[in-house]
Amino acid sequence: MSRKDFYHLFTGSSIEVLRIKDLLIQEKIIPVIKDEEESARLAGFGLTNLFTQDVYVHIDEIEKAKKVLTPLS
Numbered sequence: 258m259s260r261k262d263f264y265h266l267f268t269g270s271s272i273e274v275l276r277i278k279d280l281l282i283q284e285k286i287i288p289v290i291k292d293e294e295e296s297a298r299l300a301g302f303g304l305t306n307l308f309t310q311d312v313y314v315h316i317d318e319i320e321k322a323k324k325v326l327t328p329l330s
Contacts, residue, residue, distance in 0.1 A: 259285075260282060262315060262316055263313040263314065263316065264313060264314055264315075264316050264319045265311060265313055266288070266312045266313060266314050266319075266322055266323075266324075266326065267311070267312040267326065268309055268310070268311050268312075269290075269310070270308055270309065270310070271308060271310055274290060274310040274311075274312055275292060276329075277312055277325070277326065277329070278290060278312065280325045280329075281300060281312075281314065281322060281325055284321060284322075284325055286318045286321060286322050286325070286326055287312040287314075287315075288312050288313065288314055288322075289312070289314070290310055290311070290312060290313075291310060291311040291312075291313065292310045293309075305314075
């Protein structure tokens with residue numbers, strides 16, 4: 258799969274991302290969580306973007322995922 262197969266749905270704190278991840282999984286949507294801070298830590302680099310994570314979903318699930326986020330707005 259390529260990067261263009263995924264849609265950026267949300268950026269926020271790890272707490273917000275965890276809640277959204279759980280809601281998406283309940284709807285049978287498997288999100289991809291990008292955590293640059295953790296990636297940098299594992300690679301031995303310094304901190305990049307403190308405490309934020311990105312949530313991506315497959316392009317086939319965009320509309321369903323947006324409905325999950327609507328009540329949170």
